[in-house]
Amino acid sequence: MSDTKIKIDSLYKIFGNKPKEALEYVKQGVGKDELLEKHNHVLGLSDINIDIEDKSIQVIMGLSGSGKSTLIRHINRLIEPTAGNVLVDGSDVLQYDEATLRDFRRTRTAMVFQRFALMPHMTILKNVSLGLELQGKKDDEILNSAMKWIEKVGLNGYEDRYPQHLSGGMQQRVGLARALTNDTDILLMDEAFSALDPLIRKDMQDILLNLQAELHKTVVFITHDLDEALKIGDRIAILKDGIMDQEGLPVDILLSPKTEYVSNFVEDVNRSRVLKAKHIMEKANGSDLSKGMPVDENDFIESFIDRVVAEKPELIVVQDSDKKNIGSLTSKRLSEVLKK
Amino acid sequence: MSFFSEIPTMGRESLRDFKKGIDLNFKEFSRNYGDGIEGFFDPLLMFLVWLEKLLVNSPWPLVILVLAGLAWIGSRNWKLVAGTIVCFMLIGYFGMWKDTMSTIAIISVATLVCISIGIPLGILMSRSRKLEAGITPILDVMQTVPSFVYLIPIIMLLGIGKVPGLIAVCIYAVPPIVRLTNLGIREVDKECLEAVDSFGATSWQRLTRVQMPLALPTIFAGVNQTIMMALAMVVIASMIGVRGLGVPVLRAVSNQYLALGMLNGLAIVALAIIFDRVSQQYGKRLQKHREGRNL
Numbered sequence A: 001m002s003d004t005k006i007k008i009d010s011l012y013k014i015f016g017n018k019p020k021e022a023l024e025y026v027k028q029g030v031g032k033d034e035l036l037e038k039h040n041h042v043l044g045l046s047d048i049n050i051d052i053e054d055k056s057i058q059v060i061m062g063l064s065g066s067g068k069s070t071l072i073r074h075i076n077r078l079i080e081p082t083a084g085n086v087l088v089d090g091s092d093v094l095q096y097d098e099a100t101l102r103d104f105r106r107t108r109t110a111m112v113f114q115r116f117a118l119m120p121h122m123t124i125l126k127n128v129s130l131g132l133e134l135q136g137k138k139d140d141e142i143l144n145s146a147m148k149w150i151e152k153v154g155l156n157g158y159e160d161r162y163p164q165h166l167s168g169g170m171q172q173r174v175g176l177a178r179a180l181t182n183d184t185d186i187l188l189m190d191e192a193f194s195a196l197d198p199l200i201r202k203d204m205q206d207i208l209l210n211l212q213a214e215l216h217k218t219v220v221f222i223t224h225d226l227d228e229a230l231k232i233g234d235r236i237a238i239l240k241d242g243i244m245d246q247e248g249l250p251v252d253i254l255l256s257p258k259t260e261y262v263s264n265f266v267e268d269v270n271r272s273r274v275l276k277a278k279h280i281m282e283k284a285n286g287s288d289l290s291k292g293m294p295v296d297e298n299d300f301i302e303s304f305i306d307r308v309v310a311e312k313p314e315l316i317v318v319q320d321s322d323k324k325n326i327g328s329l330t331s332k333r334l335s336e337v338l339k340k
Numbered sequence B: 001m002s003f004f005s006e007i008p009t010m011g012r013e014s015l016r017d018f019k020k021g022i023d024l025n026f027k028e029f030s031r032n033y034g035d036g037i038e039g040f041f042d043p044l045l046m047f048l049v050w051l052e053k054l055l056v057n058s059p060w061p062l063v064i065l066v067l068a069g070l071a072w073i074g075s076r077n078w079k080l081v082a083g084t085i086v087c088f089m090l091i092g093y094f095g096m097w098k099d100t101m102s103t104i105a106i107i108s109v110a111t112l113v114c115i116s117i118g119i120p121l122g123i124l125m126s127r128s129r130k131l132e133a134g135i136t137p138i139l140d141v142m143q144t145v146p147s148f149v150y151l152i153p154i155i156m157l158l159g160i161g162k163v164p165g166l167i168a169v170c171i172y173a174v175p176p177i178v179r180l181t182n183l184g185i186r187e188v189d190k191e192c193l194e195a196v197d198s199f200g201a202t203s204w205q206r207l208t209r210v211q212m213p214l215a216l217p218t219i220f221a222g223v224n225q226t227i228m229m230a231l232a233m234v235v236i237a238s239m240i241g242v243r244g245l246g247v248p249v250l251r252a253v254s255n256q257y258l259a260l261g262m263l264n265g266l267a268i269v270a271l272a273i274i275f276d277r278v279s280q281q282y283g284k285r286l287q288k289h290r291e292g293r294n295l
């Protein structure tokens, strides 16, 4: 396990006039509905604990109103918590004074928004330059970085257009370029792709994964779509009514959901399409793996299931990109996983 | 029984003393501070006099050329420019040139004063609920109190002349720009603000880079209204010594000169229409730029 980049520690957020008072009720176990009915406060988040690994993509998932946006906004302190701590690289974000917080937002975090939140009065170039301009960087430096990222997200030629002229997918690429131009180590994405059509959405997911393979940022990615979560996330946290129901590897969430809410979420998923060989393999432990049917660790089950049915191999050998054998799979295990 | 037929009053004696007390106190105040306050407005007076002289003394073709040029810059519309030229030629033809120039001078200065007070005030208002709640009723009062009522203390304080006239015009004309600046800033998309905050903007950067530009069309609608209201005040302002188109209108009223009143009235209307159309077109262009024209 590598280092923790962002540590969220017993975080509570209650919306209302007297959140501190309401906090006591919540700590005594009062739920979201009761808190609203009896005490007229909205429970945003209750006792959230997550350690977000450095250079990983942490997905936060949940239905509408479950507190996802509230949670991600605590990381750059767009929202102040009612109780709890947010630590980034071990330093407490909540202790920052105004200037330190501003500096932290400028250089450490960048955010991509669900409805893009581009500036309608600025050209694409100006939008992408925004972060660096606020920092007062030199003009040519700003222009260079902005053009680089505009190109990377495939929008060259559109620099002088205004956001209104672009389709949703293009606008969100501007949003992504705007965030990446700041060159921060943390990227916060609040349902960044939810407003897009399925095809464009898939495009954007691929763009993100390709960029991540190159940039290795710590990404906090919010979605209410399980397929997206499974595709993108290194780990997934599931929120319900402000409470974290489960947090773990995608495969664990899929194969052993802890609560009914989570199992409802995962029951309709086509597992052969979202699980990769590496998710369900048994790690190599010295036994002989030379005789099995080889598959790549990143192959989805779907892509080799037909071969398994046809060839009926005794063992399926999972290899990494260097063709090194890293694990194995029996057809029994395979059918178990798919049947569940 | 008499309780129901007659409303309780404070009594004639005490009412008279009450009013007298206020009057005396205010007179005392104006005797002590009137000159100082007048001195405070001196630079404004000098500017107004300079502008008026400039407009009146410059050769008329030059003035029309400049006005037509401004109309073009504002509206980019040939019809409006042609209309402007024709209107001013007619105004001159019917002998109202000087008065019209005086009116333009005071309207311009009043508008500048209103902008430089109104926009900052509107910005402050947009930043605090309390301030908004405090200022809004004052603006309501300024717009509804009959202007004659606040003319009285102004005259007592500053006498008759250009400065009190200017102040009266400004009191009447400033509310819309304050209101619309406040409204425009409050209406700015919350998500844009959140975005600019998330990139670490200072509150000044947030104001100048996002709030003001996005509020500009609304603020401009306020400027437009302010100009219109200032024009509507010219007749009343001329009662306390402001030169311009209001003076002949007043003369026409007291002497029953129908034609004189009509002509000068029409000149005011013509100015209003020109100012309104040009500034509206300009406002629209601001908005268009926002949507981008270069598709």
Ligand SMILES: Nc1ncnc2c1ncn2[C@@H]1O[C@H](COP(=O)(O)OP(=O)(O)OP(=O)(O)O)[C@@H](O)[C@H]1O
Binding pocket: A015, A016, A042, A043, A044, A062, A063, A064, A065, A066, A067, A068, A069, A070, A071, A224
């Ligand atoms: N400023 C606020 N005042 C009061 N309640 C709020 C506020 N912001 C959020 N809430 C409440 O907190 C809860 C969580 O909201 P949040 O926006 O975090 O949900 P979400 O998971 O992001 O939902 P969505 O998928 O719709 O974006 C909701 O019940 C919402 O009504």
Ligand SMILES: [Mg+2]
Binding pocket: A068, A069, A070, A190, A191
């Ligand atoms: Mg949300």
